[in-house]
Amino acid sequence: MTHTPGILQPLGPGLARLLAPNPSPFTGEGTWVHLIGTERLAILDPGPADPAHLDAFVAAVGGRPVDAILVTHTHRDHSPAAAPLAERLAAPVWGCAPLVVPGNQEAGFDTSYAPDRILADGETVEAGGATIEAVHTPGHTSNHLCFALGHRLFSGDHVMGWSTTVVIPPDGNMGAYMASLQKLQARSETLFHPAHGEPVADPQRLMRGILGHRLQRERQLLRLVGEAPATLADLTQRAYPALDPRLRPAAEATALAHLITLEERGAVTCVQGLWKV
Structure with a gap:
């Protein structure tokens, strides 16, 4: 509409x-x-x-x-x-x-x-x-x-x-x-x-979907970092391969937000710009 x-x-x-x-x-x-x-x-x-x-x-x-x-x-x-x-x-x-x-x-x-x-x-x-x-x-x-x-x-x-x-x-x-x-x-x-x-x-259904999507993205990033140390830009490219280029800065920022949360839990770390487990 x-x-x-x-x-x-x-x-x-x-x-x-x-x-x-x-x-x-x-x-x-x-x-x-x-x-x-x-x-x-x-x-x-x-x-x-x-x-x-x-x-x-x-x-x-x-x-x-x-x-x-x-x-x-x-x-x-x-x-x-x-x-x-x-x-x-x-x-x-x-x-x-x-x-x-x-x-x-x-x-x-x-x-x-x-x-x-x-x-x-x-x-x-x-x-x-x-x-x-x-x-x-x-x-x-x-x-x-x-x-x-x-x-x-x-x-x-x-x-x-x-x-x-x-x-x-x-x-x-x-x-x-x-x-x-x-x-x-x-x-x-x-x-x-x-x-x-x-x-x-039906906001309850939508919020369940959003939470599920965010948890899925978190697991995806953790898996990608576990495969090999990578920069934020590389992780974003692999996590969002078909993304509209205009949205890439926002996707990179949201990926970073996930990685920071994982870092706070001790699941990943960042050394000289490379994220790794």
Whole structure:
């Protein structure tokens, strides 16, 4: 299914979404921005600071009061619109903590993000006529939050509807990512709304599949390292032989995240750029 950016799409009573115009091999069709509420609103993951996107979003709000702009994490396809929308809509920004990775800042991070309120794991807020719970799910980034509302969970990039999530060290952590998936498995929400892709009507099944895929990839990398010492680039090539070249840096980063987790367990080690058992 193909969607048009800038068009408000109802998802049910008190819930709609709008697609930002930022398609890519990493975002799918783009970032979905969710609007919670009817007479009053909460905005979830405002997206990139694209002028056309900002204008379309203000038009979709239609003059209704906005109680809060909620942010799951600070990648540049999620949070940069928060500040300009906060100014135009007279709304506060609540959500994840700001994040800086000293000495090795991933290019995809929004370093200008400055929330009015940082939400802790399990903290609830009243916005858009609803009670919304923040759920800390580190892994994709260390500051990632999901937001729960009744039977719905807005899963940001932690669980996406079109692809698996990239985990990029040093901030991205594979062990934390898998633990956060298990945390969500223990919750009761039955419908996930990701920031990329379609709503997930059977999230438990999807999360089992993601965990299984990650464990399979871990076993594959451990087997490849066991065959002979190898560089990260060589391991990535052998693990992802038919990968779109545009996605190779992301695949290499995720492979590294797996190797770091294996190293922490004492299963592999890296000496002068060569991974070995």
